[in-house]
Amino acid sequence: MNEEELVEYFRAQMRKDPDMASAVAAIRTLLEFLKRDKGETILGLRESLTGATDCLTGVDSSVAVSSGGELFLRFISLTSLEHQVSGLPGTRPFLLHSWTRSSSREILGVKLVTFVNSVRQDLSRCKKVMEERGELFLEKISMSRAKVAKLCHTFIKDGAKILTHSYSRVVLRVLEKAAAEKKRFSVYVTESQPDSAGRQMADALRKLNVPVTVVLDAAVGYVLEKVDLVIVGAEGVVESGGIINKIGTYQMAVCSKAHNKPFYVVAESFKFVRLYPLNQQDVPDKFKYKADTLKTVKNLSEEHPMIDYTPPSLITLLFTDLGVLTPSAVSDELIKLYL
Amino acid sequence: MPGPDKETDLTERIEAFLSDLKRGGSGTGPLRGSAETARETTALLRRITAQARWSSAGDLMEIIRKEGRRITAAQPSETTVGNMIRRVLKIVREEYARSRGSSEETDQQESLHKLLTSGGLSEENFRQHFATLKANVIEAINELLTELEGTTDNIAMQALEHIHSNEVIMTIGRSRTVEAFLKDAARKRKFHVIVAECAPFCQGHEMATSLSKAGIETTVIADAAIFAVMSRVNKVIIGTQTVLANGGLRAVNGTHTLALAAKHHSTPLIVCAPMFKLSPQVGRLSSLNSQFTICISGEILSKVNVHCPVFDYVPPELITLFISNIGGHAPSYIYRLMSELYHPEDHEL
Numbered sequence: 001m002n003e004e005e006l007v008e009y010f011r012a013q014m015r016k017d018p019d020m021a022s023a024v025a026a027i028r029t030l031l032e033f034l035k036r037d038k039g040e041t042i043l044g045l046r047e048s049l050t051g052a053t054d055c056l057t058g059v060d061s062s063v064a065v066s067s068g069g070e071l072f073l074r075f076i077s078l079t080s081l082e083h084q085v086s087g088l089p090g091t092r093p094f095l096l097h098s099w100t101r102s103s104s105r106e107i108l109g110v111k112l113v114t115f116v117n118s119v120r121q122d123l124s125r126c127k128k129v130m131e132e133r134g135e136l137f138l139e140k141i142s143m144s145r146a147k148v149a150k151l152c153h154t155f156i157k158d159g160a161k162i163l164t165h166s167y168s169r170v171v172l173r174v175l176e177k178a179a180a181e182k183k184r185f186s187v188y189v190t191e192s193q194p195d196s197a198g199r200q201m202a203d204a205l206r207k208l209n210v211p212v213t214v215v216l217d218a219a220v221g222y223v224l225e226k227v228d229l230v231i232v233g234a235e236g237v238v239e240s241g242g243i244i245n246k247i248g249t250y251q252m253a254v255c256s257k258a259h260n261k262p263f264y265v266v267a268e269s270f271k272f273v274r275l276y277p278l279n280q281q282d283v284p285d286k287f288k289y290k291a292d293t294l295k296t297v298k299n300l301s302e303e304h305p306m307i308d309y310t311p312p313s314l315i316t317l318l319f320t321d322l323g324v325l326t327p328s329a330v331s332d333e334l335i336k337l338y339l
Numbered sequence: 340m341p342g343p344d345k346e347t348d349l350t351e352r353i354e355a356f357l358s359d360l361k362r363g364g365s366g367t368g369p370l371r372g373s374a375e376t377a378r379e380t381t382a383l384l385r386r387i388t389a390q391a392r393w394s395s396a397g398d399l400m401e402i403i404r405k406e407g408r409r410i411t412a413a414q415p416s417e418t419t420v421g422n423m424i425r426r427v428l429k430i431v432r433e434e435y436a437r438s439r440g441s442s443e444e445t446d447q448q449e450s451l452h453k454l455l456t457s458g459g460l461s462e463e464n465f466r467q468h469f470a471t472l473k474a475n476v477i478e479a480i481n482e483l484l485t486e487l488e489g490t491t492d493n494i495a496m497q498a499l500e501h502i503h504s505n506e507v508i509m510t511i512g513r514s515r516t517v518e519a520f521l522k523d524a525a526r527k528r529k530f531h532v533i534v535a536e537c538a539p540f541c542q543g544h545e546m547a548t549s550l551s552k553a554g555i556e557t558t559v560i561a562d563a564a565i566f567a568v569m570s571r572v573n574k575v576i577i578g579t580q581t582v583l584a585n586g587g588l589r590a591v592n593g594t595h596t597l598a599l600a601a602k603h604h605s606t607p608l609i610v611c612a613p614m615f616k617l618s619p620q621v622g623r624l625s626s627l628n629s630q631f632t633i634c635i636s637g638e639i640l641s642k643v644n645v646h647c648p649v650f651d652y653v654p655p656e657l658i659t660l661f662i663s664n665i666g667g668h669a670p671s672y673i674y675r676l677m678s679e680l681y682h683p684e685d686h687e688l
Contacts, residue, residue, distance in 0.1 A: 317585060317621065323683060324621050326585055326655075328671040 001036045003055050010056055019169055023068030023270050024141060026056050030072045031134040040123065042080045049073055061291040063236030063244050063307070067273040072134075074338065079133060083126040144268040144321035145170055149177040152231070152266055152319040160185040160228045163220070163256075166192035166246040167201040168233025170266045174319075179208050186211040188223050192246055194304065217248050224259045234267040236287075237320075238275045239334050241312035241327025243267070244283060247305055253314035262316040269322050272334050277309050349390045353406060356383055360414040372515050373419045373580065377615045378487050380410070380423040385480045388427075388473065396435040396472060397465035400428055407688050416649070418581045418589075418618045421688065425619070425681045430479045432682055438469040486664070490613035491519045493664035498524035501609060501662070506530045506573040509565075509601075512537035512591045513546040514578025516611045520662075521576070522553045531556045533572065535565050537593050539647065562593050569600045575608045579653075582612050584621045584677050586655030586670030592648055598657035607659040614663050617677060619686040 001009075009032055013025040033052050039045045053069030148170055156162065156178040162185055164171050178185065187205055191214055192198040198214055205212040215223050224230075230252060234243040243249070243265050256263045277283045286294060288305040297303055312327030319325075322333060356379065387406060393399040407424035414420070494516055502508065502524040510517055510532065521532060532555050536543035547557045560568055575597060579590040588594065588610060601608045655670040668676065 324584070326671060326674050329674045332675065 001033050001052075006033060006052055006055055007059050010059060021064060021145075021169070021268065021270075022060055022062055023064040023071075023268075024138070026053075026060075026065045026068040027072050027134075027141075027270070028138060029056065030069065031131070031138065034076075034127070034134065035131055037127075042076075042123070042126075046073065046076060049076065057286065058291055058295075061286055061289065061294060063273055063275075063287045064271055066287070067236055067271055070274065071270055075134070075137065076130060079130050080126055083122070083129060141268065141270050141321075144270070145173050147321040148266050148268060148319050149173045151324055152264070153178040153181060153183070155229070155264065156183055156185055157228075158183050158185070161188065161226055162186070163188045163190075163223065163227040163230045163252070164201070165190050165198070165232045165249050165252055167197035167204075168266075170233045170268065171231055172201065172204055174231065174266055175205065175210060176208060179210055186213070188213050188215050188227060190215055190217050190220060190248060190252070192248060193217060197246070217251075220248075220252050221255045224255050224261060227261060229262045229264060230256045231264045231266060234265050234271060235307060236273040236275070237265075237267050237271050237318065237330055238273055238277060238309070239331050240276055241315065241318070241325075241330040242277070243310050243315065243318075244273075244275075244277075244287065244307050245310065247308045250280075250308040250310045250314075253310045257314050263314060264317050264319060265315055266319045269320050269333070272330065272337075274334065274338065280309055283307070283309050346390070346392075349386060352383065352386060353410075356380075357410060357413045360410065360417060360420070373417075373616060374487065374491065374515070374613070376417060377419045377423050378484065380420045381427070381480060381484050381487060384424065384427045385477060385484070388476055388480065395466050395468050396431055399476070400431055400465065403428060403431070404688055411688065416580075418620070419615055422615055422618055422681075424688065425685045426483060426615070427480060428685045429680065429682050430483065431476055432465075434472060434475040434479060435465055435467075435469070438472055438475070439467065487613075487615060490615070490664040491516055494611050494613060494662055495519040495523035497662055497667070499527060501574070501576075502528055502530055504528045504530060507533065507571055509533045509535070509569070509572040509575045509597070509606075510546070510577055511535040511543065511562075511565075511593055511597050512578075513542035514611070516613065517576055517578045518546060518549055520611050521550060521555060525553055525555045531558070533558045533560055533568060535560055535562050535593060535597065537591060538562055542591075562596070565593075565597055566600045566603075569604045569606060572601075572604070572606055575601045575606055577608070577610055579610055579612050579616065580650060581620075582610070582617045582661065582673060584617075584619050584674060586658065586661075586673040588653040588658065589650050590653055592651045595651040595653050595657075598653045602657050608657060609660045609662060610658055611662045614665060614676070614680065617673065617680060619677060619681055 006029060010025055010029045013020065013028055014022065030049060030052060033049065034045070037045060037048060039048060049069075050073065053066070053073070056069065057066055152174045156174075160183075162175070164187060166189075175185075175187065187210055189198045189201045189205070189212060202212045202214045232243075232245060232249055232252065234245050236244040238244060253263050275283070285300060288307055289297075289300065289303055290306060293303055294300075312330075315327050317324055317326060318330065325333070360376075384403060387402060388399065391399075391402050393402060403424060407421065410424070411417075411421045498520045502521075508521070508530060510521075511534070524530070532547075532550055534543045534547045534550070534557060536559055538561075543559055547559045551557045577590065577594060577597065579588045579594070581589040583589060598608055600606075655673075658670045661668045661670065661673065663676075665676075
């Protein structure tokens with residue numbers, strides 16, 4: 001699978017199901033890449049996957065795609081470790097022994113070929129396991145939004161006024177579930193410039209018959225006194241328990257802290273990322289700007305960033321498919337996975 | 340015949356326990372401490388394990404869950420009952436896993452790691468029968484009971500590390516754990532205690548009497564005076580009814596006020612709570628029961644709505660330290676203790 005096919009497959013996945021998270025589409029694309037890969041070694045596979053992930057981040061530079069790619073790579077390493085595929089002859093002592101003993105070159109040649117074949121069989125067996133597990137993994141994470149919605153909707157009480165930011169499919173799912181449970185609530189959505197994604201959210205909510213008001217990004221402080229709770233999605237959840245999300249989220253978090261309103265984050269577990277930013281500057285440039293901007297613009301200091309970082313001290317609770325977590329529990333989860 | 344007799348005996352005991360709980364909640368029966376409730380619940384669960392008819396771990400868990408739902412429905416504000424039921428369910432799971440020979444260490448929690456490496460959709464249905472399972476579970480429950488009996492002493496043992504001479508300690512209402520904690524420290528140190536009376540039941544008065552009998556200099560203050568007196572206090576030590584999963588508390592009314600006053604004066608707030616009070620519920624509990632009503636006589640009764648909530652929610656940011664029978668913890672660590680005590684599937688009984 002070359003670069004164009006990769007990008008085309010990714011774009012097709014996103015078009016087919018606009019509700020799918022971009023990380024899920026990335027993982028699906030990488031799984032397809034794995035299926036079509038003709039490599040002979042695990043190391044080669046990892047390298048080509050890293051290349052594929054870089055290619056995908058060139059199309060969609062969001063944190064979610066990057067975290068999806070890293071997770072898939074981790075998945076490959078864990079599975080291959082379990083199956084102990086190695087290409088080194090040193091691990092096959094019987095072969096060494098027969099090398100010294102055999103005198104005929106033909107027998108040696110045959111033995112070498114059988115060895116290579118057995119490694120190839122090992123690798124193909126391992127790849128088969130990877131493909132099965134990959135499908136299973138995709139199945140599980142496609143259910144994660146439903147799990148998050150189930151956990152979060154109980155926190156929305158009757159008569160609640162909710163504030164949210166920009167367009168988040170997870171938040172939409174949560175509000176759908178709460179509306180389905182016959183809860184009455186109203187929503188304030190920020191417009192979220194520069195792409196006015198908030199209006200898309202408002203339209204989707206109107207279809208659910210939820211009373212919704214679109215407010216200016218600058219009106220967050222103004223509207224917070226009327227609001228009972230704030231729920232936002234996340235593009236990435238970082239190691240410290242903070243989040244990376246559309247620009248304007250940090251502002252909302254600071255204002256909610258000042259007004260003592262709970263600030264809830266809803267995110268699926270595949271968005272956990274191995275980053276530890278200490279302030280806004282620490283977030284890498286490759287996430288801050290759109291992929292096309294990064295390629296075309298020379299002087300990034302003139303560009304407006306698309307995301308910001310919200311530190312964990314401003315977040316009350318995170319709702320994930322692994323359960324309701326406090327920000328300090330997030331690093332625990334990441335450690336369990338990566339170390 | 341032993342069979343039917345055991346069954347009726349068991350159901351009788353469960354009914355007796357349920358009615359006890361109901362009476363305790365409505366204020367008419369004797370008020371029981373949570374430690375007592377926890378012990379009785381665990382003893383009841385042991386009896387159910389021994390006497391009820393079950394053939395596999397799945398059956399036992401189903402029976403326990405069913406009885407558990409009935410008991411918690413009888414008295415929803417008594418969370419220790421639910422906690423003990425979840426502990427026992429976890430014990431059953433562990434013993435089952437041990438009998439099967441698999442190490443349940445990694446399998447317990449949902450985690451990213453588990454998502455990536457599991458081979459199949461894990462449908463653990465606990466249907467296998469093991470002969471020794473009953474004995475193992477009962478033994479483990481006995482260990483749990485021993486642990487429960489020692490909790491107050493374990494907490495009191497840590498008192499000397501936290502209380503120093505000539506300190507002024509503030510507390511509210513009456514907590515048996517805090518009482519034992521302070522009495523233990525009083526053996527070696529001299530300090531002063533201020534007790535907020537905690538209206539309308541004024542249990543602070545009993546606490547003060549008990550402490551002064553142990554030779555501790557005690558002062559009783561009205562709840563309204565908490566903020567005024569706080570500037571002279573070195574530490575605030577309180578008990579609680581429940582510890583929530585996010586590190587917050589559900590404690591007797593007036594505790595939130597006390598916590599805010601302590602935060603304002605940067606006074607450390609220490610909560611003495613044994614592990615059986617840890618509950619998987621999170622956040623604000625909307626149904627803070629206002630079960631108790633005050634007797635107001637006269638004309639005013641018909642014109643006025645009286646609300647008297649029994650419990651307060653204290654957010655985790657106001658708490659400095661939790662002292663439990665297994666040591667001291669920060670509020671941000673409570674989620675970890677929870678994952679060690681309960682299985683996530685048991686959070687909803």
